[in-house]
Amino acid sequence: MNRLKKALCQSWSIHSSTKWTADNPSKGQCGVTALVVQDLKGGDILKTLCKEGWHFYNQLNGQRCDFTQEQFREPLHYADILSSRKEALMDTNKEQYEALKKNVMTYFIHKNLL
Template sequence: MHSLEEKIFELKNVLMKVWSIESSSKWTPQNPAKGQCGVTALVVNDIFGGEIMKTPTPEGWHFYNKINGQRYDLTESQFSEAIEYMDIPSNREEAFADTNERQYNYLKTNVYKNFFKN
């Protein structure tokens, strides 16, 4: 049985491979996590449950997850400076406002295909 940390690490590796212009219009090869926070928080929530959190950044709201009381921000690499997390409770509706149905379906389908292949 893998620990939650191991599963999150595994998921992060999958995300690095499947993030693309299809999952965020802000994506670039140099910064694959750019603009992926809302859509990624939704897919992480689909897989692990927990809560969706947000914190303000100079570019607007940044979404991430809290699972079993622990913060997991799988898109923090998009920022060049450290994030000052405020852990403000959010929800799927707010995170979805940061993405769209096509991007969400693309990311979820490709993550599931690669994460649940065993």
């Protein structure tokens, strides 16, 4: 999981979320990240309602994996509601999804991790 987290952190950009900033690179990346993680690792997409709306993350092997939790200043109170790719895609768009997936795959290829 550490390699995946590092790949995601290196891959987030303004092209994968318009809310991205250098100070908070995971901002707005939850839906697109949940989709790419599911592509690579399988599992389920979960959601929790927060101030900004729905927050998406993954469940892998029965364990919650929230790769974008640091975007929030305060800890979330997770509801772990089962979601879907369709709902997570409504939080992003096809271009942002493709940009993040391409960047993550390129990271893995350059690091010889595939």
